[in-house]
Amino acid sequence: MITFKLNGKDVQAEEGEFILQVADKYGAGIPTLCHHKALEPAGMCRLCTVELFDGRRTRFVTACNYPIWAGMEVNTDSEAVHQVRRLIVELLFARCPDVPVIKELAAGYNIEEPRFKKKDDDCILCGLCVRICEKMGNSAITLTGRGVDIKVDTPFHEQTDICMACGACASVCPTGHIKLEDITKHVVKPIPSEYDMGLKGRKPIYVPYAQAIPNKPAIDRSKCVHFKTGGCKICTEFCGVNAIDHSQEDETVELNVGAIILAPGFQPFNPKQYETYGYSAYPNVVTSMEFERILSATGPYQGHLQRPSDGEAPDKIAWLQCVGSRDINRCDHSYCSSVCCMYAIKEAVIAKEHAEHDLDAAVFFMDIRTYGKDFERYYNRAKNEQGVRFIRSRIHSISEDSDTHDLILQYADEEGTLNEEVFEMVVLSVGLETPKALVEMAHGMEIELDEDAFVRTGTFTPVETSKKGVYVCGAFQEPKDIPYSVMEASAAACDAKAILSSARGSLVKDKAYPKEIDVSSQKPRIGVFVCNCGTNIGGIVDVPQVAEYTRSLPGVTYVEENLFTCSQDTQDNMKEIIEHEGLNRVIVAACTPRTHEALFQETLRDAGLNKYLFEMANIRNQCSWVHSKEKEEATDKSKDLIRMAVARAQLIQPLPQPTISVDKKALVIGGGISGMTSTLGLADQGFHTYLIEESDRLGGNAINLIETWRGDRIADSLKEMVLKTEEHPLIEVHTKSTIKDATGFVGNFETTISHEGADTTFKHGAVVIAVGAREHKPTEYLYGENDSVLTSLELDKALKNEDKKVTNGKNTVFVQCVGSRDSERPYCSKVCCTHSIKSALELKEMNPDMDIYILYRDIRTYGQREELYREARRQGVIFIRYSLDRKPEVEQEGSVLSVIIRDYILGRDIRIEADLIVLASAIVPRDNESLARLYKLPLNEDGFFMEAHAKLRPVEFATEGIFLAGIAHYPKPIEESIAQAKAAASRASVVLSKEQLTVEGAVSHVNEIMCRGCGKCVEACPFNAIELVEKEDDKSAAYVQEALCKGCGSCAVACPTGAASIFHFDDQEVLAMVEAALN
Amino acid sequence: MFEMTKELVKILGIDLGRLRLEWISSAEGTRFAEVAREFTEELKSLGPFTLKKAA
């Protein structure tokens, strides 16, 4: 360490440092034009001139390249210094009178006109460009000439091959003398950001996106200059922790595993290859993925809706559906991509919300396929309330008005009329496809793909690939949305866990902690660690000042500053300090507890402190990063945040984290395909499982079904499944049994079943609800009055029995959406379109002469089911669309049945005489109320069970330990029911595989003496964690089941007497922070 | 609960413009900054708050 005087104050720095570096560190900014942190200083511009007193005399030196020595005295701000600098500026100003940065400097010294002869140069000959070019490993430019002719140039004034047009020279040039456009003949374009779909640029060293895991920058080797020339490495000099290692190589890591799960996803269809979409030619035609980025707050326009051509907010946007899907004419894909209708509606709705003016959003579609749970409602709302226009049409062409960049859409409507409409922006709803690389990977792994390049799976084995031990989930199996991808992911985990069950837990290492120190009788001894976070905090907030201030706060006995408080060596050090200083509260003033609290709490536990004796002050995310221009205010705010944290730290108490035991058994309610699948999934993983079925046999609705849409015989697979269930040693089947009572919580449920009047109680740790649903009994279309009007399931039964009445008819009419998608049941039953088309094809096979009509509203053969739809049309099945306000009518005259329907193409009513009418009847929930009440589970408006989160937790209930599968959740086909049932088993096994569950300490509790049993907290609790318990004196009091409590504190707010409160966030703690904040 | 708080604030004669409820999801960093800016501007126009003034 060297000590010297800087502007009269003693400062310290390392030997070998230059004056400029040290002055910067101590906040005495010295102006410079030619200095660059990563380059050897050259002292070229002389602007950094300072006054140096060496004990005997005073002289002027350039601060950037003058090394420090002990005892020297430096003045950066004296009158003499400014006089010299003024002269330098004046000389530069005379040379370059029009360069903004020089003009600014001149203005700073009140120089209006230089005393010297003016030239019109814009290069100050600082040589920074030459030095950086050399650093890049290139040396393509140098200072040439002599005396007054000296200038920056290339050899022979020609750009050589050595110059890569990397632009480093242009980027460092202080005056703008070198311009990137002059160096390269190509249009200068930033590297397109992959995440922002090329709408924004990125650097060669970059964090892929804000939520990337790990959230660390990566170097793009194909762009980084170092990997081309071996030079540069400037980033290493800016990185304060030496984290950048250019010598790192790709590694091949070999892992020995027992199962593989493929979840590589999809790529969006690229419309570039097809001129018709105008995507390459017209800037305002974007893909739906690009539009997602445009809408995103972290996107290229910060969430402001604007179009690429001119940044103007569009007033009219069109979405074109099925781009790359449902079309075999232009080498796109024949399948339906399943998700585009829903995302287009979502984008239209959000765009309307984002738009500052009234936005006209129009969706051009063939069929709207909103078949998922609550999707139809969303569609109806978009249409009826938010005013999104839906236009059933075929797009003829897109062209552009070259002046305005508006787009002209030509389309044919349902009547076949050609229309034209102008939009300011067009979004292509692109489909999903398997990228080539994945096809190669699958071949390499010997995994069978189908004709659409998706992994081939079976209806009853929806996540198994053709190779044993390899499973698949998500869009690599078939295009699908988030909830079903999540279900399949858990289903794949379930299958993998079954084959690996013997190895479960064998690699787990238990960590031992020292015994917790009892701090209850100690006064708070608070230690505060203030983090610089490299320069992230320290570069803005005056950390030494903050630390000094913190020392003055009550209860604080120890304060230190760290470069990185989260680094491993600081953790080791922190542990020692806690022990050595006898700290009993620890505060880290650094970043956010959301990412780092757990790390520091772990260190506390290692040091023998309870993890709740910890608090953080977020001075990075809330101070230095967001007030970077206001250093003083950021410093003051940091002090405030620490003062608040100290105030709270005085009050926080150690909390126990009780453990509860887990009953390693499961109970599954419902013996259909879903229930059996969950049961087998759990039993195969080694968990004893009770299967409760209401009827006298297993099988559920599947008993009545014949074939899946892929042509598997259901009866055979079902038989096998029933047999396996009944013979499994770990499965106990109880038929003719109903649920009578249920109590308990995760890990410890007690369910009582009633079997022919006798009650039995089972203890178990998890529950799966798979009670199924039933077919709606229609009340229209002469159903029940005429024998020739059947429901889909009744048709299946008749087909099974090869009923001649069904197979010999001349005309068969299917009516879709019977009881679905109407005001009473505003949901789509999802399976009926596929089911009817499949039945139609079966009838055609039995009787090729039969005329078959399918009367529909939208054909919803999503995913690869689209192939069936195509096949049906190929075989001459006639599809006639109807709308809800003009439903078909069924008439009977004598023995003749006929259907009357409006034909939109012909524009008139037609009458079809029918021998058989099949009603595609809705799937309706069973009476789920009593079961829902017993387990305290929510039902949605339609009466189906409601999962914890529609997208991310589709098989769990908000109540822990209870799971959901099959059509009790929502109508779905067998393969999806099976995937969900396996997922439920997988999630349930997460609970069951634990010996004990650790309960969070920061939960609520009720002071029984103060509680008057009003039940307000019971109502307020969103997790059903509180119940009223009878006390001896006939009164009742609220009791918190800690295992269920999430610590939200709603009960404490609702409680009128103050009996309910919450550990770790109690009123006193919060009020102390409020008070400290305003102090 | 927020309604009740608002009621109380009103009873005390505190300008309701000084109390604000916002729903900001974890993805809405921009929104957070926006709210901070807006609210600060609003409070600047309302001027410093004193309980005396309220009573």
Added chain:
Amino acid sequence: MSQEFSPKIITFACNWCAYSAADLAGVSRFQYPPTMRIIRVMCSGRINPNFVLKAFQGGADGVLVAG
């Protein structure tokens, strides 16, 4: 130079929503005035009217409840 009035704002932020949004604002370097002091709570349902009144009583110029 006259000092411009800078209001004091107490913000109660839900850990899962607004507090994370504030974190993200930081990560994204969105600048906003240094007028807020954030108090983290586990849920916006935790915010007792008393907290708000205490803030005003203590001299806050504004209170933001951010769920």
